[in-house]
Amino acid sequence: MSVDTFESQFDRLLVAVAPPTPNGDLHLGHLSGPYLATDVYSRYWKSQGKQVYFVTGSDDHQSYVHTKGMKMGKSPKEVVEIFGTSIPKTLDSANIKLDFFLKPYHTPEYQSFVQKFFTGLVENGALEKRKGPAFFCEACNLYLYEAHVSGGCPGCHEKTNGNGCEKCGFVNDCIDLQDPKCNHCHSTPATREYERFYFPLNKYSDYLRGYFSKVSMNGHLHALTKKMIREGYPDVSATHLAGWGIPVPDQSGHVIYEWVEMAAGYLYLAETLTGSWEKFFKDPRSLWVLGYGFDNAFFYTSFIPALLHAYDAEIQPPRAFLSNEFYLLKGLKFSTSRNHAVWGDEFLAKIPADQMRYYLSYTRPEIEQTNFDPSEFETTIQKEFILGWEGWVRDLPKKGNSDPLDERRRFEQRMEELRVLTEACYRAESFSLRSAVRLLNQLVFEASQYGKKWEFTGGAVAAQAFALRQLARASAPLLPDFSTRAGVLAKEMGA
Ligand SMILES: [Zn+2]
Ligand SMILES: [Zn+2]
Numbered sequence: 001m002s003v004d005t006f007e008s009q010f011d012r013l014l015v016a017v018a019p020p021t022p023n024g025d026l027h028l029g030h031l032s033g034p035y036l037a038t039d040v041y042s043r044y045w046k047s048q049g050k051q052v053y054f055v056t057g058s059d060d061h062q063s064y065v066h067t068k069g070m071k072m073g074k075s076p077k078e079v080v081e082i083f084g085t086s087i088p089k090t091l092d093s094a095n096i097k098l099d100f101f102l103k104p105y106h107t108p109e110y111q112s113f114v115q116k117f118f119t120g121l122v123e124n125g126a127l128e129k130r131k132g133p134a135f136f137c138e139a140c141n142l143y144l145y146e147a148h149v150s151g152g153c154p155g156c157h158e159k160t161n162g163n164g165c166e167k168c169g170f171v172n173d174c175i176d177l178q179d180p181k182c183n184h185c186h187s188t189p190a191t192r193e194y195e196r197f198y199f200p201l202n203k204y205s206d207y208l209r210g211y212f213s214k215v216s217m218n219g220h221l222h223a224l225t226k227k228m229i230r231e232g233y234p235d236v237s238a239t240h241l242a243g244w245g246i247p248v249p250d251q252s253g254h255v256i257y258e259w260v261e262m263a264a265g266y267l268y269l270a271e272t273l274t275g276s277w278e279k280f281f282k283d284p285r286s287l288w289v290l291g292y293g294f295d296n297a298f299f300y301t302s303f304i305p306a307l308l309h310a311y312d313a314e315i316q317p318p319r320a321f322l323s324n325e326f327y328l329l330k331g332l333k334f335s336t337s338r339n340h341a342v343w344g345d346e347f348l349a350k351i352p353a354d355q356m357r358y359y360l361s362y363t364r365p366e367i368e369q370t371n372f373d374p375s376e377f378e379t380t381i382q383k384e385f386i387l388g389w390e391g392w393v394r395d396l397p398k399k400g401n402s403d404p405l406d407e408r409r410r411f412e413q414r415m416e417e418l419r420v421l422t423e424a425c426y427r428a429e430s431f432s433l434r435s436a437v438r439l440l441n442q443l444v445f446e447a448s449q450y451g452k453k454w455e456f457t458g459g460a461v462a463a464q465a466f467a468l469r470q471l472a473r474a475s476a477p478l479l480p481d482f483s484t485r486a487g488v489l490a491k492e493m494g495a
Helices: 028-047 063-072 076-093 108-123 201-212 219-231 258-274 277-281 294-311 344-350 353-362 374-394 405-424 433-453 461-475 480-492
Strands: 012-017 051-057 100-102 128-137 142-144 149-152 159-161 178-182 190-200 235-237 239-241 254-256 286-293 320-324 327-329 370-372
Touching: 012 028, 012 258, 028 051, 028 286, 028 320, 028 327, 028 344, 028 353, 028 370, 028 433, 051 258, 063 076, 076 344, 100 258, 108 254, 108 258, 108 294, 128 178, 128 235, 142 178, 190 201, 190 239, 190 294, 201 219, 201 235, 201 294, 219 294, 219 320, 254 258, 258 277, 258 294, 277 286, 286 294, 294 320, 344 353, 353 374, 353 433, 353 480, 370 374, 374 433, 374 480, 405 433, 405 461, 433 461, 461 480
Parallel strands: 012 051, 012 286, 051 100, 286 320, 327 370
Antiparallel strands: 128 142, 128 190, 149 159, 149 178, 190 235, 239 254
C-alpha cells in the first residue's frame, strides 16, 4: 500500500548533510544532529524504492581549519589531512552510510567548478565589487573574519564568532560585532578598508519570503526566517583577503568565502552523481533535502538558496530541512576546543553502533536542547534496549501456537499500526527520531505482554513472529544491524 506523502511527488532525492569541518573529529553532539537524521531518512526512502543520493563532504576551506592549524602549529593542509581522514571513518563506524563523500582540497576539478560558479555570479551582476571595512589584527598581521574574530552579536548581544551567531542564528558581517577581539591574540583589531565582492542578500527577500512558505521546516526555523525577513539581511562578503580557501580568479591573495563555495558544491555533487546538475536541479521530480544544525540556519535557509537563485533562477532550492538544536554534554555545550566532548571514534570502539543510534535518537535535540549523560545512557540502554528489545527477542518461543485466532488478528493489526506510525516519523513533514524510538519501544512492550499472556499454553509463535517482522521493518533505518538479525529470526519463525 503506498501512502500519499510529501515525498511521493518526487523520484530522485539528493539528501545532503552539512559538511563536517575538519578541525576535529566528530563528537556525539555532531552525530546526534544532522548525520544520524539524514542517514535514517536516506535509508528509509531507499527502502521505499526512491533513487536517493546521500552526500556530504569535508568542509576543507573553512576559516576554522585555518585557525585550528594556527593553534596546532600546523598548516591548514596538514589539519585537513588529519581530520579529513578520521571523519569519514567515524561516520562509517556509526553506520552512517554515505553514497559520496567529497574531499574539496583533493579535488582540483571541484575547485575549478567553484571558480566557474563564482565567475558566473560576477558576470551576471549578482556580486558587487566595492571597498568595504574589515578588521585587521596588527599583532597577527591578519584580516579577521569568521573563526578569526569574536565579539557581541549585533542581534542578541551574546558572544559569538564572526559571520553567524550560534545563539540566535543571525548573520553578522564581522565588522558589526560589538567589542571585537582577535581570536588568536585577543587584542582589539583595527579597521581597514579593502576592495572585495559582496552579495547584496536583501535584494532577494521577496524571493526568500515566497520560498520559505513552500519549505518543510520546524517552528524554530519558521520563526527565525520570519524575523530575518522582517529585520532585513545585510550585504555579505563573498570574498576575503585570507591565506586559506579557493582563490578568487584574477585577484591574488583573495579567496572565495566558503559558504559561496558550498552553494557551488551542491551543483558539483549533483553533476558528479547524476551527470548533469541542470537536469537534476531543474526537474520538478527531483527533491533536495538538507540536514543541518540550527546554528547554521542563516546559511542554509537564506544565503545558499538566494545565491543559487541569483546564479540561475531555474534552480530549485531545498524543499525540506531536517534540522536540530544543540546536544549538550552533562548540561554544557559540546566543545572541540575545550575538549568537552565524547568523541565518536572512542565511543564506537566500545559501544555497538546500534546502541549509540538508539540513544541518540531517544534523546535527539529536535525542537529543544537535550542532554547526553553517560550514566543515563547506561541505564536507558540496559533497561529499554538490552532487557526490553533484546530480552524479548531472546525469549521468543520457537514452537507451539494456541492463541485464539480473533485475538491474534487484533494483535497483529495493532503491531502493523505501530509500524506504520513509526514509519511516518521518517518522512520530512513529520520527522522525529525521538517519536520513532518510543513507538518501537511500545511495539516491543505490547508484543512481550502478548507473549507472556500465552506463555503457558505453548507460546503464540505465529503472532510473535509477526510482531518481530514488524519490528525488523520499522527499525531498519534506525538500527540496521538489529533489524537484519530480527528479520532473519522472524523468517526462521515462519513470518
Ligand atoms: Zn546572536
Ligand atoms: Zn591577533
